[in-house]
Amino acid sequence: MNKKLLTTAFVAAMTMAATAQNVMDVNTRKLGAPIQPTMYGIFFEDINYAADGGLYGELVKNRSFEFPQSLMGWQAFGSVELKNDGPFERCPHYVVLSDPGHNDRRTGLVNEGFFGIGVEKGKQYRFSVWAKAPQGKGAIRVQLIDESSMDERQEFAEQTVEVASAEWQKYTAVLTSPLTMKKAKLRIFLANPQNSKTNTLNPVALEHVSLFPTDTYKNRENGLRRDLAQALEDLHPGIFRFPGGCIVEGTDLATRYQWKNSVGPVENRPLNQNRWEHTFDFRYFPDYYQSYGLGFFEFFQLAEDIGAEPLPVISCGLACQFQNPDPTKPGVHVAVDDLDSYIQDALDLVEFANGDVSTKWGKVRAEMGHPAPFNLKFLGVGNEQWDYDEAHGGYGPVFTERLKKFNAALRAKYPTLKLIGTTGPNSEGWDFDLLQPRMKELKVDLYDEHYYRDEQWFLTHGLRYDSYDRKGPKVFAGEYACHGKGKKWNHYEAAILEAAHMTGFERNADIVHMTTPAPLFAHVEGWQWRPDQIWYDQTQMFKTVSYYVQQMYATNSGTNVLSLLMKTPGRNLLQPVANQPGQNGLFASAAFDGKTGEVIIKVANTSKQQQPITLNLKGMKGERTAQTLTLSHDGLDDENSICKPELITPQPGTIQVTADKCQSVLADQLPPMSFRIYRIKK
Numbered sequence: 001m002n003k004k005l006l007t008t009a010f011v012a013a014m015t016m017a018a019t020a021q022n023v024m025d026v027n028t029r030k031l032g033a034p035i036q037p038t039m040y041g042i043f044f045e046d047i048n049y050a051a052d053g054g055l056y057g058e059l060v061k062n063r064s065f066e067f068p069q070s071l072m073g074w075q076a077f078g079s080v081e082l083k084n085d086g087p088f089e090r091c092p093h094y095v096v097l098s099d100p101g102h103n104d105r106r107t108g109l110v111n112e113g114f115f116g117i118g119v120e121k122g123k124q125y126r127f128s129v130w131a132k133a134p135q136g137k138g139a140i141r142v143q144l145i146d147e148s149s150m151d152e153r154q155e156f157a158e159q160t161v162e163v164a165s166a167e168w169q170k171y172t173a174v175l176t177s178p179l180t181m182k183k184a185k186l187r188i189f190l191a192n193p194q195n196s197k198t199n200t201l202n203p204v205a206l207e208h209v210s211l212f213p214t215d216t217y218k219n220r221e222n223g224l225r226r227d228l229a230q231a232l233e234d235l236h237p238g239i240f241r242f243p244g245g246c247i248v249e250g251t252d253l254a255t256r257y258q259w260k261n262s263v264g265p266v267e268n269r270p271l272n273q274n275r276w277e278h279t280f281d282f283r284y285f286p287d288y289y290q291s292y293g294l295g296f297f298e299f300f301q302l303a304e305d306i307g308a309e310p311l312p313v314i315s316c317g318l319a320c321q322f323q324n325p326d327p328t329k330p331g332v333h334v335a336v337d338d339l340d341s342y343i344q345d346a347l348d349l350v351e352f353a354n355g356d357v358s359t360k361w362g363k364v365r366a367e368m369g370h371p372a373p374f375n376l377k378f379l380g381v382g383n384e385q386w387d388y389d390e391a392h393g394g395y396g397p398v399f400t401e402r403l404k405k406f407n408a409a410l411r412a413k414y415p416t417l418k419l420i421g422t423t424g425p426n427s428e429g430w431d432f433d434l435l436q437p438r439m440k441e442l443k444v445d446l447y448d449e450h451y452y453r454d455e456q457w458f459l460t461h462g463l464r465y466d467s468y469d470r471k472g473p474k475v476f477a478g479e480y481a482c483h484g485k486g487k488k489w490n491h492y493e494a495a496i497l498e499a500a501h502m503t504g505f506e507r508n509a510d511i512v513h514m515t516t517p518a519p520l521f522a523h524v525e526g527w528q529w530r531p532d533q534i535w536y537d538q539t540q541m542f543k544t545v546s547y548y549v550q551q552m553y554a555t556n557s558g559t560n561v562l563s564l565l566m567k568t569p570g571r572n573l574l575q576p577v578a579n580q581p582g583q584n585g586l587f588a589s590a591a592f593d594g595k596t597g598e599v600i601i602k603v604a605n606t607s608k609q610q611q612p613i614t615l616n617l618k619g620m621k622g623e624r625t626a627q628t629l630t631l632s633h634d635g636l637d638d639e640n641s642i643c644k645p646e647l648i649t650p651q652p653g654t655i656q657v658t659a660d661k662c663q664s665v666l667a668d669q670l671p672p673m674s675f676r677i678y679r680i681k682k
Contacts, residue, residue, distance in 0.1 A: 022613045024566045024577060026590045028599050028682060029619035032561035033510035035591060038239040038309055040554040041516045042232060043478060044299070045245030046290060047276045047529055048522035053114030054536065055521060056294040057223045059125070059211040060111050060186060061287065065093040066271040072287050078107025078190070086207050087130065087168040090261070090270040094130075094207035097140070097190040099200050107190040107201065109209075110145075115525040116183035117211070118538025119144060124214040125157075126221070127186075128172045130207040130267065133163040138204040139196075141189040144175055148183075155187070162193050163204050174214065182538040186211055208267045218305060222266050222293060227541050228521065231534050233306040235547070236554045239514050240308035241380070241478060242299045247275045247290075248313050248383045249320040253334065256315045259349055262295025263364060269295060275320065276528055283528045297365065300353060300374040311420070311514075313380035314349060316402045317342045321385060322425075327398045336401055343409045350376060350414050378418045380478075381406045384450060386424035386431045387438065400438045407442060418445040420476055427451030427464075440472040446513060448478035454485040458497040459606060462578025462587050465508035475511050479518035481531055481546070490531040492648055492673070493636040495545035499675040500579070500587035500604035502553055507576060507589045509561050517550060524642060535642070542645035545631065549675065552629060552650055556677050558591025558600045577603075584611050586670075592682070601678040605670040612669050617657070620664040620682055628653040632674040 044050065052058060061073035070082050070093055078100035086094040100107045111117070119125060127142050139162050143155040159173035177184075188209070190201050216223025217230065243257050250256030255273045262269055269292035277288040296312065303310035317334030324332045334342060348361050353376035355362030362373070385399035403421055410417060421444040423435040432449075439447040453461075465475065480501075482494035498517065505512045522532035533547045543551075565574035569582050577588035585607030591600045599620070605611045633648045640647050657666045657680060670676060 027563040035509045041237040041239030043241040043516035049526035050521035064091040075110040088268040098203040111186040119177040138163045138202040139191040139193040143187040237308040240303040241311040259296045262292040316382035380420040384425040422448040446476045450479040474513040476514040490544040499549045503589035559594040562590040564590040615666040617664040627679040632671040
């Protein structure tokens with residue numbers, strides 16, 4: 001044999017040897033556990049300016065002058081007086097603009113928005129305000145301005161609003177922007193009404209000053225920013241958890257999220273301090289409050305719009321335990337015997353979501369424009385609460401004793417409602433080990449696990465759920481993300497490791513029923529926590545690689561698990577593919593889609609080398625073409641950005657499936673650090 005043939009034979013032998021190490025058997029004959037429609041979802045928390053300044057379409061900061069510093073976000077000039085006897089009981093503050101005392105002086109306000117007011121060329125913006133003119137008539141000039149403009153004029157859009165009554169009324173005007181700008185401001189001048197015969201300006205009182213794009217998601221007046229809401233819809237989520245997160249608990253109970261304050265007329269929803277305002281002094285934002293304009297009605301409505309099951313989470317009477325570590329300190333947490341109002345809030349929430357229009361809270365929902373029930377099926381009680389053992393404070397079951405009371409009341413009135421507890425903030429350790437069996441004792445339907453871990457954790461915990469108790473509650477992985485060691489940003493490597501970890505969700509779909517990564521949103525100028533799924537500024541947004549991983553799973557979930565096992569080299573043993581010894585950094589799972597008749601196989605290669613794989617499709621015969629969807633990129637630290645929003649995206653393709661005597665076979669080469677999905681018609 002000549003040297004060339006010897007070389008060719010050697011390469012072929014080495015290729016076959018490598019391929020033999022990565023042979024996977026997929027049993028397409030026998031359907032396994034159902035994959036729940038809620039398996040892949042989203043979790044919203046108002047962190048990183050996710051609500052005001054983000055998903056919520058309002059462009060005016062502190063629109064009702066209710067911030068503790070009443071004019072924060074505003075620049076006042078001339079004769080401006082703040083008053084607190086306005087028309088809305090829970091938002092009483094307003095301003096009165098009066099004549100500045102000279103024809104060449106001005107009275108008015110400028111609002112800075114959230115890191116600037118973003119406007120786009122050719123688009124319309126609806127200005128609205130509740131106003132009155134004590135003398136029966138008055139006027140304001142409303143402008144969009146560029147303070148740093150080198151043009152002759154700062155304003156680039158203007159309307160005059162005539163205030164025609166001494167009683168409070170709502171007035172509107174539409175401004176059309178001739179340009180795109182991220183850092184515009186809203187300016188209001190006190191003006192004379194039309195046909196005024198005097199230079200003296202009549203005073204005008206202003207409350208709830210608002211500016212929305214008219215092109216909101218679903219074109220609603222109190223609507224959501226269209227591009228961000230559409231990105232959620234494009235994820236095809238099965239579950240939507242809201243409103244948090246730690247904001248459910250609050251830094252103290254006074255600042256916990258109270259759903260009843262977030263419904264009803266938007267003008268009368270009281271301000272709430274955001275738990276994340278003071279949390280990080282190294283990324284501090286003193287103007288971070290919750291207007292509640294994006295409230296529980298809007299959350300339920302959004303869940304319905306995007307086809308997800310709503311999953312609200314309510315306070316169990318414990319303020320944030322991270323910030324209040326001593327549960328015995330008087331006045332910090334609600335005593336177990338004083339939980340009645342908190343339990344009633346939970347019962348009333350179910351009535352708000354599902355009650356007939358003849359009920360108290362069902363009527364509130366109907367008056368807000370949704371007579372039909374929202375069909376709530378799930379409710380979470382508490383966020384990241386935990387109990388204590390003797391070695392860690394000895395305070396006892398401070399969470400589970402409260403959860404027990406909630407469960408008893410909710411099950412008595414709503415026996416079909418699925419209740420969700422929690423195993424605290426950690427994926428393992430004393431607190432997790434303490435809480436997990438207690439969730440089974442309390443017979444919750446699911447419990448919520450949270451874990452933010454580094455690369456090594458994700459590489460070594462692929463079998464996390466394979467050994468879980470099959471007779472206990474189901475699992476909700478309610479917050480998770482790969483936090484890179486020393487690099488907590490949305491780098492490509494973290495997304496691939498998340499994709500690898502998710503094969504364990506799918507393989508264990510008999511007990512893992514819900515998963516939601518976190519956090520969801522982040523403003524590029526206002527973030528406090530990362531990585532995040534979706535980033536944005538005032539006019540643009542981009543989806544991270546982690547977002548695309550979630551989308552790949554949600555749109556390729558299948559309806560039933562299929563067995564996928566790998567032959568261990570040198571041993572007559574078939575094992576799940578989860579980076580076990582001899583598996584060369586591979587993670588894999590398989591499912592059958594009963595709606596399309598396709599086998600769906602997901603494989604992540606977390607090694608730094610290309611990996612050849614062979615998929616033996618047992619129960620399938622003949623040749624066919626498989627559709628593929630692949631994430632592959634060379635720079636492990638790279639990420640998408642405002643400037644390069646599509647640097648890393650999934651790419652579609654095809655690959656041929658061959659046939660041997662008894663089965664179909666798919667042979668492929670997986671790029672290093674990549675994730676690929678195969679869809680094969682059965």
